[in-house]
Amino acid sequence: MDSRPYYEPRANGVERLPTALQMFLTSPRLMRAAHWHAQVEVNYIVRGWAHYRMAGHEARFVAGDFALFWGGQPHWLDDASDDLVYAGGHLPLVHFFRLRLPADVQAKLMQGATLVSSATDAADPVNFERWLEYTRSGDPMKANLAVDELLLRIERLRFSAYQLLPQTQRVADAGGLDQHTSPIVVRICDFIADNFREEIDSVDIAVAADIHPKYAMTVFKKCTGMTLNDYINLMRLSYAQALLMRDEASVLAVAMDSGFGSLSAFNKSFRKVSGMSPSDFRREVRSRPSVALTPAVAVDGRVN
Structure with missing residues (x-):
């Protein structure tokens, strides 16, 4: 035992x-x-x-x-x-x-x-x-x-x-995972990962997963604890934050590239999750102090 x-x-x-x-x-x-x-x-x-x-x-x-x-x-x-x-x-x-x-x-x-x-x-x-x-x-x-x-x-x-x-043929099921809901959620996650930067909704997701939209929302919520909209927003906002941290693109360009249909929708969602505007987030990230070692040598604009 x-x-x-x-x-x-x-x-x-x-x-x-x-x-x-x-x-x-x-x-x-x-x-x-x-x-x-x-x-x-x-x-x-x-x-x-x-x-x-x-x-x-x-x-x-x-x-x-x-x-x-x-x-x-x-x-x-x-x-x-x-x-x-x-x-x-x-x-x-x-x-x-x-x-x-x-x-x-x-x-x-x-x-x-x-x-x-x-x-x-x-x-x-x-x-x-x-x-x-x-x-x-x-x-x-x-x-x-x-x-x-x-x-x-x-x-x-x-x-x-x-x-x-996997390098070889995928197994039919995960050997004990929920054989009914797991494949559905996997298909949903696959579709969202490929398309979250596009304009998608529960109907698009359900079609891709070959199930009814209401069932897609119910199964996803039950299995992940998140609504489809919350999950898509998390993907989009995370992608947007990464762009704001490394790129010089305008906030509008970041909003559009991340899958938001308008700047106002982007600002509202961004502030709800991070507690600040996209512009303030970018300024805060870029104002973080560098860590200087001794001796300090500047290489490509960074202190090493």
């Missing part, structure tokens, strides 16, 4: 803070069911091994593996070694859209693929421990550094060997 403790996901599995970076370094409990969250999950296996059932494929990570997958798809840690220790984080979409990954890789991740790389080194567990400390420090500068350093580490994956799962 398996005496290991289990984690019981909440009914909807969605975390309460989808826009905040959350880091962890722990020996996780196995899950009794799949869960969901509106962030990209980063896993680094410090010791042991972990087995996940994803929406359509399975993945086994071993010590030294670095993995990345979209938490908006159902996933389930269903088996692991007794000595498993893993580090990682739940990366908000705004930061995922900032990543300079190959476009096809980013798209495949949003559609349910899992990226795995064994090209890691002894610095990785040390880094994850520091990022965890920084995000829990209460110091905004340290929290921002943790985000920036994690993004740079993820971007380095493109220069090393990695694989995207």
Whole structure:
């Protein structure tokens, strides 16, 4: 009889803070069911091994593996070694859209693929421990550094060997995930990931998922804890925030490129989520103080 403790996901599995970076370094409990969250999950296996059932494929990570997958798809840690220790984080979409990954890789991740790389080194567990400390420090500068350093580490994956799962035929179901609702929500997430920058509504989504619009809204809300509109808005606003942080485009151009039909709708939604206007958000991000080391040397306009 398996005496290991289990984690019981909440009914909807969605975390309460989808826009905040959350880091962890722990020996996780196995899950009794799949869960969901509106962030990209980063896993680094410090010791042991972990087995996940994803929406359509399975993945086994071993010590030294670095993995990345979209938490908006159902996933389930269903088996692991007794000595498993893993580090990682739940990366908000705004930061995922900032990543300079190959476009096809980013798209495949949003559609349910899992990226795995064994090209890691002894610095990785040390880094994850520091990022965890920084995000829990209460110091905004340290929290921002943790985000920036994690993004740079993820971007380095493109220069090393990695694989995207599944490499073979996808499994028919996820071996115990809800065989009725999971495929529907996966189809909905796939369609929204491909089209959130366009003008879409519940009817478009339902047609893509081959179900009735009311059923699409009911199933999605039940499984993710979010309405379709809330989920689409989260995708659009996260994408817009990423553009505001890195581009010189006007606020109007950012609004249109992110899928909002008007500047007024963009401003209203943006303020509701972030508590400030898009222009104020851009100014705040760009006014954050740099961290100067000694000796300080300016390289490409940045202090190193």
